[in-house]
Amino acid sequence: MRREDSDTGVPPAQLSALSVLVFAGPRTLGELAAAEQVRPPTITRIAQGLEDAGLARRVRDADDARVHRLHATAKGRRVMQGGRERRVARLAALLGRLAADEIERVREAAELVERALAQQQMTAESWKTLRLETERLRIRPATLQDAGALDALFTDPEIMSGLGRAPDAARAMIEDGIASWRRDGLGPFVIETTADNPRVVGQAGLMIFDTRGWTPSSWSAAGSHAQPELGWALIRAHWGHGYATEAAAAIRDWAYRRGSVDRLVSLITPDNSRSQRVARRLGAVPTETVTPLDSRRTAVVWRHPPAGGSH
Numbered sequence: 312m313r314r315e316d317s318d319t320g321v322p323p324a325q326l327s328a329l330s331v332l333v334f335a336g337p338r339t340l341g342e343l344a345a346a347e348q349v350r351p352p353t354i355t356r357i358a359q360g361l362e363d364a365g366l367a368r369r370v371r372d373a374d375d376a377r378v379h380r381l382h383a384t385a386k387g388r389r390v391m392q393g394g395r396e397r398r399v400a401r402l403a404a405l406l407g408r409l410a411a412d413e414i415e416r417v418r419e420a421a422e423l424v425e426r427a428l429a430q431q432q433m434t435a436e437s438w439k440t441l442r443l444e445t446e447r448l449r450i451r452p453a454t455l456q457d458a459g460a461l462d463a464l465f466t467d468p469e470i471m472s473g474l475g476r477a478p479d480a481a482r483a484m485i486e487d488g489i490a491s492w493r494r495d496g497l498g499p500f501v502i503e504t505t506a507d508n509p510r511v512v513g514q515a516g517l518m519i520f521d522t523r524g525w526t527p528s529s530w531s532a533a534g535s536h537a538q539p540e541l542g543w544a545l546i547r548a549h550w551g552h553g554y555a556t557e558a559a560a561a562i563r564d565w566a567y568r569r570g571s572v573d574r575l576v577s578l579i580t581p582d583n584s585r586s587q588r589v590a591r592r593l594g595a596v597p598t599e600t601v602t603p604l605d606s607r608r609t610a611v612v613w614r615h616p617p618a619g620g621s622h
Contacts, residue, residue, distance in 0.1 A: 332383040460511035513545035524604035578610040
């Protein structure tokens with residue numbers, strides 16, 4: 312794709328820095344130098360070149376007059392958009408020469424690359440600081456310190472039956488969730504209120520299923536058969552307040568924004584009317600009926616479109 316880059320008329324180093332400003336947002340020179348992995352004198356020359364060409368401009372920070380950030384101009388955004396369109400056209404032409412089975416292999420490889428990039432963003436221990444907030448709720452990955460608060464959930468036979476699982480100790484369930492975050496970059500969240508006296512009200516989150524048997528799995532083990540699933544469960548004392556819908560909507564939106572999830576579903580048994588109502592409020596639609604190999608309990612696959620549209 313070097314030819315498409317050269318057609319922009321912008322030197323490669325400047326084009327690379329401009330792409331950061333366009334697709335990642337304004338940056339200080341220090342932040343831009345770190346992103347481009349160059350020394351301060353080099354990024355200063357690159358920034359000056361972008362300004363001279365009218366592709367970027369420095370803007371003083373509204374809260375701290377000592378700080379300036381480099382912003383892409385409308386011209387700079389047009390340059391990047393034009394380059395992207397040429398790249399897409401070139402790629403489409405190349406793909407048009409491939410056979411159907413070759414295109415399918417390219418599609419599978421692209422999905423794996425997208426997932427790997429998304430997981431890389433959630434590497435090491437970064438998931439521990441992840442926080443989602445709604446009007447009434449704070450949603451965060453569980454820690455072992457939550458075991459006491461979640462014990463009423465994980466030992467409730469009716470709730471766990473609805474999830475297709477046997478009652479279990481909270482600590483063991485939380486440890487499984489932590490392993491999922493470390494392995495797949497996604498997992499369960501604890502749901503707690505944001506009131507003056509916060510209370511843990513339940514759990515919701517994501518896990519990977521292998522669609523060959525609709526059994527719990529991982530990105531690497533399931534490969535192209537991996538399907539992220541959105542689930543939720545509230546402690547019985549907190550039913551009826553809309554917490555499940557509120558939390559699940561926030562997690563759904565976060566999952567789609569990350570880019571690693573292009574299709575999100577929920578497995579709900581036909582007798583779980585409460586979860587069916589939550590799914591409908593989320594805009595999910597029932598698609599097919601499956602029988603997971605592990606539980607042997609019939610479940611309906613509900614598909615979640617992104618908020619505000621279809622997918």
